[in-house]
Amino acid sequence: MNKQYYPPGPFLRFFRWYCHRDYVEDLEGDLLERFERVADQQGPKTAKWLFLKEVLLLFRPGIIRSLPGIQKLNTYDMVKNYFKIAYRNLQRQKGHSIINISGLAIGVATTLLMLMYVSYELGYDKHHTQADRIYRVGLHGKLQDSEFHQLYTTAMLASEMKKTFPEVEDATRFLRLGTINFQLLEDSVATQTYLENSVYAVDPALFDIFSIEILVGNPKEALSSTGKVILSESSAARYFGNKWAEKDLLNQSMVINFGAQPIHMSIAGVVRDMPSQSHFHFDFLISNENIPNSKETNWWNNSYITYLLLNEGASAEELEAKLPTLYEKHLPPKAFENGNEWWSFLQPMADIHLKSNLPGEFEPNGNIIYVYIFLVTAVLVLVMACVNFVNLTIARANNRFKEIGIRKVIGSTRSQLVFQHLVESQVYCLIAVLLALVLLLVVMPTFRSFADVNITLDYFDYKIIIPGLLLFSLLLGSLAGLYPAFYLTRFAPINTLKGTLNKKGTKVAFKHGLLIFQFVISISIITGSLIISKQLHYIQNKQLGFEKDGVLVLENLYFLSEEIDEFKYALEQNAGIIATSASLSVPTIPFSNVQFKPQDHENMAFDFIFADEDFAETYGVTLDKGRFFSTEFASDSMALVINQAMALKLGWEEPIGKQVQLYGNADLTFEVIGVIEDFHHKSLHHSKIPILVLPNFYRRAYRDNYLSIRVAGGNLQEIISHVETTWKRFIPEVAMTYFFMDDHYNNLYKGELQVKTIFKLFSGLTASIALLGLLGLVGYITQQRKKEICIRKVLGASIRHLLGILAKRFLVLILVALVVTVPLVWVVTDSWLQTFSYRIDIPWSAFVMAGVLTLIVSFVTICFQSLQAVMANPAMTLKDE
């Protein structure tokens, strides 16, 4: 070795960098030795090339060290270890794990259920491809200080709007024909008579505006001509069997009765049923061409529901601003006197289900407020379940401090420990979410029938929901595990190992805060559901001014026409029937609204019904002044009964003898013979409405639609079969349909009842989550104070005394929660109650009841959990050191 050569530095450094620490010395020695020899023998250049080659060839597994920082042993094996430890902890503390996981699972299941309900409600009318351009036109009116919004518009509106405003691409009308009866014709011979409920007369543009799938025939063409009827898929199946598609339904003829004359019609098509998330459904569609009134040019006659399809890019606001001109053009100037107003407004299709609740909607709509309430509650429940998880995990932390201390001593970094605990909470969450899914599957059918909501699991896309749930579980696991993970790992190992950790102080305050938070939520929901129940009980049992119980109502009475009195007489032969009354409408069914001219007043619109002389008796309506109609007075054909609200509105102190003209027509002048007490024929969201009752027993021109039967109680089944036989005797060709007034009345509160049932469910669930949290926490505290308890016992404390000591702290917390809850619930329920014209005062008893209930159940829970510690033999516990 004459001359000193040096290998290329960068490559040597590269080698030193990648090489395994154990091998670096001798390998570098080998490299250098070789380099020096080759440099000596073959020159430095070759040596350098060879050196480079050797360094590169050494860069292979087995020689390379592990990536810096993460030791190879740790990454995989430690993560595996985290799962193992998580699983062992789960197993070792079975009780705790069950409480923790089931609390989370219940929370998640509840939230999922609510979210499904919310997204179901929000998903209405989305199936129409042009939904964002479809608008419904309503009518706004202001008549002498009373403002109203209504769904029904004039027959001319659709065509006029299309003609006048360029924004309107198309328009269609719906005319509700109500229940019709029809007969299928076989070889021109009528068979049985059927009744069909949802029958509408529509315009051909229907198929251009809405997305309705055509199954058979050419319905669009059929709607431009008379004598054609279009069936929905389900009604086709109803009359022609499930295999209707195999039969040739087209041109099958039928006779339909909905006007004065029966009309011969033939089937021109079958369309797919509207999905359940649609604000309207129909069974039969016929063309407006069949309806003489559809050509009516009277702008006062409002009976059509009008839908518009706007051009792409057209602004609904701009169009709406122009709408008043239409009514100014077509109504006489007199209509706008005295500050009266008439104009149309637009409702976007997407808003109809949740934001529109006009009288006479196709079907009862949802309510956006309830959707918000559910959404907020769902989130609260989820937060509560997370809080519960955090609380329980921290409570259990005591057992983990030593483990964490030892891990730290052995060399775990804090980030690794945080990661470990996050992994653990992920495991818990994943189990909880899976459990929640199972729970959801089990609860779903019950919930569907319980809350009367048509949601199914296949409503969800599994491709989205499964990864979604996994992601959700990941997020939830991180969220719920974040605080425990950081909390547990923050302490110096020496303190955790020596057990001198100060676990009192702020941490306890935090845990207490979380517990209070849980109880605030659950007591709120319990109180809320109590108040909802009370209000609903109130409105369902309020003196409505009539007796809704024990009234059976027969529909489609107009078949009887002239035979009504005979029919009534035949019915009353049964001792169980007290009274019967035929009328144009009954409470809960919208009354007609017509212009009247009361004496000394201008024309006004009032709700009215035609009813016979037995109406007051049948419905238990009380007379305030004068008398009700009677057949004994011939003059009663032109008599009239009003209610107190009407007398009040007109300022009549002595109403008897006053005169009222129907349509302001002097030939139709009625005289007031009596005043009845107010009765609520609409839901109690509305206040008392002025009503006129006109006699129908001399004027059969207005057909009586309903026959109300007051039953005395007793054997209802027998009475119904008597009514049925009598009906068959009079109208053998039509099937009898009936309903009970109280059922129908309760139906007015469908939305509220739904909220009530769901809230009941909620209150049970949240209460159980809160109690699980309490259970876990009490268990932990008792465990901690075991020695203290035993020493107290040795010194002579009684079991009752010990339980008192343990319970006191929690009961104070619950009381604090109660105090926080009151104003919260007060504000929310008060704003809900404001939506009713008739409402209860917020009952203090609800708070007291919820509070006492929570306290009792909590106390039982506490006792149950701590009794074991209190009963234990002190010697056993104290010697255990």
Next chain:
Amino acid sequence: MSKHHLGEFEEIVMLTVAILHDEAYGVAIIDEMEQRLNRKVSIGALQTVLRRLEKKGYLSSKLGEATKARGGKRKRFFMLTSYGKKVLAEVKEQRLGLWNAIPKFVFGE
């Protein structure tokens, strides 16, 4: 068949280590192999095999004294363990058994 499978290169490396006896360190092994077998061997190829054999327990190693040569780096000397010897002997037995089983006329003696 033995459960100890040795690759061809592994066998050669072990034999070379045995030949060098107390002097078997990286460069020496390569030199020996190049000399005897006329075969180019890179340090990388050799070292991975050495480490592997050591892991399997056929070889053991120890670091020698630091010298002035090699930039003051110590040499790592490899030697056969008794287990390694046994395996090597087993391999030899198997080879011989195979040779002996070949019919005489194949190689036309």
